[in-house]
Amino acid sequence: MATVEEFQDMQVDGMVVARTPLQLAVARLRHDYVALCSLLFIALLVVFAFAGSLFESWTNHPVNKSNSSGVDDYTLLPVGPLGGCSNGLASVGEPNCFVLGASNSLGYDMLVQLSYGARTSLTIGVVATILTVAAALLLGVVAGYVGGWTDTTIARLMDIVAAFPFLLFAVAASVAFGPSLWFVILIIAFFSWFYPGRIFRGEVLALRDREFVTAARMLGASNTRIVLRHLLPQLIGPVTVYASLSIAGAIAAEAALSYLGFGLPLEIPSWGRMISDAVPGGLYINAPFLMVFPGTLLILTVLAFNLLGDGLRDALDPRGGTQN
């Protein structure tokens, strides 16, 4: 299914050169504009997240600090047409106005909060995903490779975790354990590992009886070596894909928890909480950007990681998936 461009890529001085699976995947990804846009967006988001302290010193609005000049004393609404920008874009540098120029109801600077919120989302997305994939690999590979009772036990464990209502449990546990960043990361990882775990188990199950595994065993390779050196490298594709999808899931889950007011302590900025802060008293009707900015960023971020995951799947496994 190679496209014309792919064939052109293969031609070097009129010769067909052999390429590694990674080179092939990169070549396919290079022509997948949706995935490339997603990647670009994610890169910009990372820059945006790292720029938090820059925005703070620029606008002179520290994170998590109310700026009384951004709130109307009488209505308690953010002032200005964008919900806080009194003088428009022209007056950058003036202590009470900033580029996007909106602050939430507490008088927080929206740009600064969004930037720190991006940091929170990316941190939770990445760390929770590392834990998710690690647990999924460990349990999935062991279940698939060992089989028998071990497999049955782990598979049932996956079913049980899958049957748990995530939000209900997370909210209850959050009340019990109190808010913390690690709690959110762990609870998200705990409720996500089973899905990629099943996938990895299935992959290993299919690979385990392939002849090259028997051939490796014929050469005297131990089980540990077969798993680590022969099977795990085959899982790079699915791991990459599900890591990307899992980041999106974790970010959405964190936003949902924060929206409900559980999970993260108040001093950690979060897009989900910014959205929920715009709800009381119909604030968002008068100042819609309080909801629009964090909401849009959240949607775009989740979408970008999902589309990147799809693109990676198409690039790494061109047999199935969507056509584009």
Place this chain on the structure above:
Amino acid sequence: MALLTVENLRTTFRTDDGPVCAVDGVSLTVDAGQVLGIVGESGCGKSAMSLSIMGLLPDSATVEGSIQLGEHQLVGMPKSELRTLRGSEVAMIFQDPMTSLNPVMTIGWQLEEAVRLHQKVSRREARALAVAGLAAVGIPSPEDRLKTYPHELSGGMRQRVMIAMALLNRPRLLIADEPTTALDVTTQAQILELMRDLRSEVDAAIVLITHDLGVVAEVCDEVAVMYAGRIVERAPVDELFARPQHPYTWGLLASLPGRNRAGERLHQIAGSPPSLMNPPAGCRFAPRCAMAMDVCRADPAPVLAAVAGSDTVVACHLDAPTRAREGARVASGEESA
């Protein structure tokens, strides 16, 4: 002394429907530098036997009897010890070279791994051995090939790589399980030629499993014909083709194409091999044998006995003159009874 001595090997698989005895009391010997062919239909226990020798059967299988390889008794040997023998003392070539190489690793990586599993050598030395191994199986510019992935090679090339890999640690016993079945005819001939050449060079004992009597005629010194988990005839290769003794061997020989019968339907042995879960009493070939007598269908089954005036042993109740007459008829290419 024989390098490999298998005595009374019984391999039983535990299944949901009860035990299945895939190999039932097989005994054979192979000397260093000798090629023993094992022929028979699909499902008659050839592969189960070779995997028993390799210790590569799943846990649901039990192996009884004796497999003596040099000074090692393989039956009942701890798994870890068996693993050190695999690849170094005994190696195996599989049927389908398309699937028996790891698709995501380079040829070089896989060859070097095979070396370093058994020899304490540096990467550089392992590489040198890998290159030498590839050169030995007739692969051109072996250094360049190290960097290639299996999908970049043709089937014949891959089988050469597999053979190189199996021979890297100079095993004393090489089991080849239908090494040419998945290849086209031209490539088959090349691989067989390679095996013939290697056989004199490496001085290993080779067990060649096949259902292709043409392959047997090409490379084997001795042939064992297996049917339903038992050996029914064992003979030097010339003897087998000149004076086949067992009705099953006649059937196999008669079903070879191109024996003066162009345009005719190929001969086939009526019926199919019996279920090994509940094998027939007496001679297991009796239900399909045109010359079966009452004694054939009753226990005890005929045992392997020497044929006068030759090195052949056969397990058949037929009397010697009948066997000689029918055997000669089949060998000359006429339709058997």
